[in-house]
Amino acid sequence: MNTRGTTTRVLIVDDSALVRKVMTEILSSDPGIEVVGAASDPHEARIRIKELNPDVLTLDVEMPRMDGITFLGNLMRLRPMPVVMVSSLTEAGADVTLAALELGAIDFVTKPKLDVAHGLQEYADEITAKVKAAARARPRARLTPPGPVPGAGAIAAKAVMTRVRATDRLLAIGASTGGTEAIREVLEAMPPDAPPTVITQHIPEAFSKPFADRLDRHSAMRVCEATDGQQILPGHAYVAPGNRHLKVKRDGARFICKLDDGEPVNRHKPSVDVLFESVAQQVGVNAVAVLLTGMGGDGARGMRQILDAGGPTIAQDEATSVVWGMPGEAVKLGAAKEVLPLSKIAKRALELATG
Numbered sequence: 001m002n003t004r005g006t007t008t009r010v011l012i013v014d015d016s017a018l019v020r021k022v023m024t025e026i027l028s029s030d031p032g033i034e035v036v037g038a039a040s041d042p043h044e045a046r047i048r049i050k051e052l053n054p055d056v057l058t059l060d061v062e063m064p065r066m067d068g069i070t071f072l073g074n075l076m077r078l079r080p081m082p083v084v085m086v087s088s089l090t091e092a093g094a095d096v097t098l099a100a101l102e103l104g105a106i107d108f109v110t111k112p113k114l115d116v117a118h119g120l121q122e123y124a125d126e127i128t129a130k131v132k133a134a135a136r137a138r139p140r141a142r143l144t145p146p147g148p149v150p151g152a153g154a155i156a157a158k159a160v161m162t163r164v165r166a167t168d169r170l171l172a173i174g175a176s177t178g179g180t181e182a183i184r185e186v187l188e189a190m191p192p193d194a195p196p197t198v199i200t201q202h203i204p205e206a207f208s209k210p211f212a213d214r215l216d217r218h219s220a221m222r223v224c225e226a227t228d229g230q231q232i233l234p235g236h237a238y239v240a241p242g243n244r245h246l247k248v249k250r251d252g253a254r255f256i257c258k259l260d261d262g263e264p265v266n267r268h269k270p271s272v273d274v275l276f277e278s279v280a281q282q283v284g285v286n287a288v289a290v291l292l293t294g295m296g297g298d299g300a301r302g303m304r305q306i307l308d309a310g311g312p313t314i315a316q317d318e319a320t321s322v323v324w325g326m327p328g329e330a331v332k333l334g335a336a337k338e339v340l341p342l343s344k345i346a347k348r349a350l351e352l353a354t355g
Helices: 017-028 040-053 068-078 091-103 116-122 124-136 152-157 179-188 205-217 272-282 300-308 325-333 343-352
Strands: 009-011 033-039 058-061 083-088 107-111 170-175 196-202 222-225 234-238 246-252 256-260 287-291 313-314 339-341
Touching: 009 017, 009 040, 009 124, 017 033, 017 116, 017 124, 017 152, 033 040, 033 124, 040 058, 040 068, 040 205, 058 068, 058 124, 068 083, 068 091, 083 091, 083 124, 083 205, 091 179, 107 116, 107 124, 116 124, 124 196, 170 179, 170 272, 170 300, 170 343, 179 196, 179 343, 196 246, 196 272, 205 222, 205 234, 246 272, 256 272, 272 287, 272 300, 287 300, 287 325, 287 343, 300 313, 300 325, 313 325, 313 343, 339 343
Parallel strands: 009 033, 009 058, 058 083, 083 107, 170 196, 170 287, 196 234, 222 234, 287 313, 313 339
Antiparallel strands: 246 256
8 A cells, every 4th residue: 555645656568568658658648647667577576676665556457578477476475565557458358457456466457459559548547546445455365366166066066056035135336446356255154045135246248258267167146247137035136237236126026137328327337326226216124235346336326225225234354455435435424334344244234134
């Protein structure tokens, strides 16, 4: 975390001279950011980190001599610091980026395969915001691999289709920066017959399905990217597709997923507020809302609506959040009935949803 003042000192690590130039121009245009140097590969980056002691590193995934993931793993083990990954906007890039977040990277920005300079400039505001947020974040280095993938019994239990009633509890989860790992930790602790769960994580379109697939591999629940009209069932979790809002809609005695192609809300699509507001309206007192780590304030107003409708609400605490933006806003708004560390959220959510 940056404790040296208001200026965020950044080191750019990328094998492309063009990307280094464009990233330097974008970040230097913000008066709160100083680009202290650049490196073309991880070996040069090691030297620059020792010399310059930056607050934040931007790190390319594909580089010569050592790939970004190997370097990140070494860095987070030996000198944990805030890292923002710069990755290709492809499904293969998504898998590698999710692995980087698992290792402790704070966030990521995407670069197109064609016309990189123009593509990065289009996301200049997002890039600077993520770098500045990373400087305030708490790196959570994963020193041990994730828990074991559920065994054969749990996987078989995924196929069990339990009857859903309109009075059943529904769990709604929202997250942003740091959320891919926070959500994984919550779902890993859920049994195969857990209450139906709907999830909005701020994530690009190419990344949401790989994210859902990764969650599915590490959860006894069946996890998928939500589709329009899909029935919401116990033992299942539904992830909002990138660039589509996810809503919950009552259809007779059951609930279904409703995808919405409307405008971004709070600059996000999908938006947590959109999900939570639909849950407040359609599920009401039978909903349990969880707001996890994330930059900004998306989800706080929607969580307040769920609380006002009688549904219990939980916000992740500041100490375990990578960025205490969204859950912090919920606390300020009086929307969080309980504030808990990440390790206790799954157990408490289950108690509230099954009690």
